[in-house]
Amino acid sequence: MITIDWNAFTPWSALAGGALIGLATVILLLLNGRIAGISGIVGGLFGRAAGETGWRLTFTLGLLAGPALWAAFHTLPPIQIEADYPLLVVAGLLVGLGTRYASGCTSGHGVCGLSRLSPRSLVATLMFMGAGFTTVYVTRHLLGG
Amino acid sequence: MHQSKLSLISAFAAGLVFSLGLLASGMANPEKVLGFLDLAGVWDPSLALVMAGAIGVGLPVFQLVGARREKWRGLSLIGENIQLPTRRDIDRPLVIGSLVFGIGWGLAGFCPGPAIVATGAGAIKAVIFTAAMLAGMGIFHLLSRRQASV
Structure with missing residues (x-):
């Protein structure tokens, strides 16, 4: 049985924030003609393909600048990171390698790919969601976190 | 303005809006994401609604671009080549x-x-x-x- 955490569940801000993310993918698609997949945009910087580096850099700068713009009007929402440094390094390496081998992450496959009704992205999304659920089950409930 | 300069600005705007969306939805907070991935604990379904909101906005436009692409000669609104995955x-x-x-x-x-x-x-x-x-x-x-x- 699944028990919903009604205190933590934030349906309206989740939907509104999600719509903003969707809007961002639409801006990049309609204007730049590109997929807003973060791992592809950032990881693609290593390749330095002609004509592809500039927009990738400014997109990444936009991501980095978001909190400063937010903080100019509001206090920033909490960012709680439980993992210790060694775990962060291991997790970061896995996320970097995995998303590049999979040609996408939560944004590229999960949002853009599913919006394109891509079978590859559906498989990728089911795989990383399944692995995420399983990993948290193991660390929090089997190993006791 | 030169086309490629415009594309730098639009990419920055897209990154900025993406960032604000992640902040607004709570998804920039790992603890909230883990609350979604922890099905066996008390479950926070928020991430599913973030995906729903994003795809709800994205899907009609991705489908439109997919359908109109040839008519637009493969060019975006500011004249960039539209590059969509084909695999x-x-x-x-x-x-x-x-x-x-x-x-x-x-x-x-x-x-x-x-x-x-x-x-x-x-x-x-x-x-x-x-x-x-x-x-x-x-x-x-x-x-x-x-x-x-x-």
Whole structure:
């Protein structure tokens, strides 16, 4: 049985924030003609393909600048990171390698790919969601976190 | 204004809006993401609604662009080439890579977008994660380049 955490569940801000993310993918698609997949945009910087580096850099700068713009009007929402440094390094390496081998992450496959009704992205999304659920089950409930 | 300059500005705007969306939805917070991935604990379904909101906006436009692309001669509104993925095969790197990504995601609660946004917010642990993630991406680049040259 699944028990919903009604205190933590934030349906309206989740939907509104999600719509903003969707809007961002639409801006990049309609204007730049590109997929807003973060791992592809950032990881693609290593390749330095002609004509592809500039927009990738400014997109990444936009991501980095978001909190400063937010903080100019509001206090920033909490960012709680439980993992210790060694775990962060291991997790970061896995996320970097995995998303590049999979040609996408939560944004590229999960949002853009599913919006394109891509079978590859559906498989990728089911795989990383399944692995995420399983990993948290193991660390929090089997190993006791 | 020169076309490519415009594309730099629109990409910055897209990144900024993406970042604000992650902050507004709570997804820049790993603890909230882990609350979604923890099905066996008390479950926070928020991430599912973030996906629904994003796809609800994205899907009609992606479908429209897919349908009109030839009519637009493959060009975006500011004259950039529209580049959409064409592959449809389910191969090993897609499956194994996604599983590896999912394990890392479950360990720290960070995927690439939120990690970069949290880095922008100045969270030191996010900087560590992002540095390791970039290292992983760099390793992939070196390995795939070596493979390509064999």
